[in-house]
Amino acid sequence: MIHLENVHKAFANGHAALAGVDLEIARGEVFGIIGRSGAGKSTLVRLLNGLECPTAGRVEIDGIALDGLSGEGLRALRRRVGMIFQNFGLLGSRTIFDNVALPLRIAGADKARIAARVPELLARVGLADHRAKYPAQLSGGQKQRVGIARALATDPDILLCDEATSALDPETTRSILALLGDLNRELGLTIVLITHEMEVVRQVCDRVAVLHAGRVVEAGSVADVFLRPRAAETRALIDEDGEDARPLAFDGPLARLTLQGDAVLQPVLTRIARETGTDFVILDGRIGRLRDASFGQLTLGLSGGNTEAALAALRQHGEVAA
C-alpha cells in the first residue's frame, strides 16, 4: 500500500535527513519506525502525506506517486491519510467539536453531515461529553484522543502517528496505543507510527523498521527484530528498554533460550531439570507480550547432570544460542 524506493531527502542547509530508504508497508498493518532523534523519522513520516517532498526517489501510496501530485490531487490524497502529532496540533481557539469538524468543513461537508459525524467520532474515542470544551481544558491523553478523532474525520485508509505518545505518561501511552490497536482491527486502518521507544513498538506494532542516520538498518516482524536483533543500533535501542546489557559471569556452559507462543506457558525448565539432572541458573531474562503474542528470552547457566541432553531438550521448545 505504501511503497518507498531509494528515497533521499536533503535540506537546503545540506543536511541529509534520509539517505536511500526502501520500505514496503502493507494494507491493514501497524508499522513502526523506530530511531533516535535526528535519525530522520519525522522527515520520513512527512513524506507520506506530502508535508515534505523527497529530493530523490519514489514515494507511492496505492500505486499513486506523490511527486506527481500538487494542488487538488495532493489535497485529495491528504484526506485519505490522517495524521496525529506529539504536541497534538489542536486549535486552541476552537472547541473540541469544531476541532474535529475542521477536516470535514475543509472537505466541503454540509452541516447535517458534520452534525452527525462529529459526535460519532467523539464517542469512538471516548470523549462524547467534552464536545463544548476547549483543548486547554483537557488532559494530554484526552487531547491526543481529540487528535485521533480529528484525523479519522474524513475516513482515511492510513493514519500517520508522529511521536504521538512521546508527550504522555506511561499509563496514558498504553491507553492511546490500545485505542490505535482497536482502530486498526475494527476499521482495517493502516497505521504508520514513529517513535523512539521500543515499548511502543512492542505493544502495538506488527512490523518495524529501525532507522539510523537516514537509513533503514533493520526491518521485519516485531518478534524477529525484538528477539533476534542483527544490527548494533537495534540492540542498543532494545537495551535501553530497561535492561542491563552486561551478562553476569557464570562458570559453566551458557545457553540463551528464546521461547514464543504457547511454549512460554510450559514448565520447560523444571521438566528438563528433572529429566536430565541438570540445574539451571537464570542469569538474565525477560518474559512478556508483543502485540498479540507472548515471548520469553532467558540467559541460562547449566550446572551438573547431562548438560548435552539438557541443551538438546531445550532446543525442542525454542531457539537456543550458546
Place this chain on the structure above:
Amino acid sequence: MNGWFANVDWSEIGQACLDTLAMLGGSLLLTLALGLPLGVLLLLTSPGQIWQNRVVSGGLALAVNLLRSVPFIILLIVMIPLTVLLAGTSLGVAGAIPPLVVGAAPFFARLVETALREVDRNTIEAVQAMGATTRDLVFRALLPEALPGILAGATVTAIALVSFTAMAGAVGAGGLGDLAIRFGYQRFQTDVMLVTVALLLVLVQLLQMAGDRLVRHFTRR
C-alpha cells in the same frame, strides 16, 4: 472667566477631541485593513513557509523597515505631496490620515507577523495534513489561532497612533496635540497643556482597557 483654567476654551477642546478621535478612528481602520494582509504576506513569503520567496519577502521587509526607521515627524513632511494626491489636502483630519496609516501599518504588520509565528508548528501541519488550501490555512487556522496576539498588536498600534496624531498637530492636522503645541507650548498656557495631556492620557487608558478586554475574551486557556 477666572480660576484655574482661565485660558481654556472648552468648545475648542471639544472640537479638538472630535478631531483626534476622527484621525485615530480613520487611521486605525485603514492601518488594520492594510497591516493585516501585509503581516500575513510577510509570514507566508518568509523562508520555510508555503509561499517562500526571497525577492518578495526581502522587498517587503526592506519597505517595512524603511518606513519604520523614518521618524514620524519627518514622514509627515516628506509625505506632503503624496498626501495631497491621496486626500486632496495636507491639512486637517483628512490630511493627517495618509501619513498616519503609512507610519503605523508597517509597524502593525510586523506585530501581526510575530503573532502568526507563535502559532504551534504541529497545528499548522495538522491543518495542512487535512488537505487545507492556503486560504483555509490562513482563515481557518492562522488568523483565529493568532487572534489574541493580533488584538494585542492592534492595541499597541492604536496607542502609537494617538501619539502620532499629536505630532500631526504640529503640521496643521488639528486635534489635541495641535492645541497643546499652539496654546500650551507656544503661548505658555500651562492650563491648556494640562487639559490636553489629561485627555490624551484618558484616551490611551481607555484604548488599553478595551484592548485588554478583547484579548481576554478571545483567549481560551
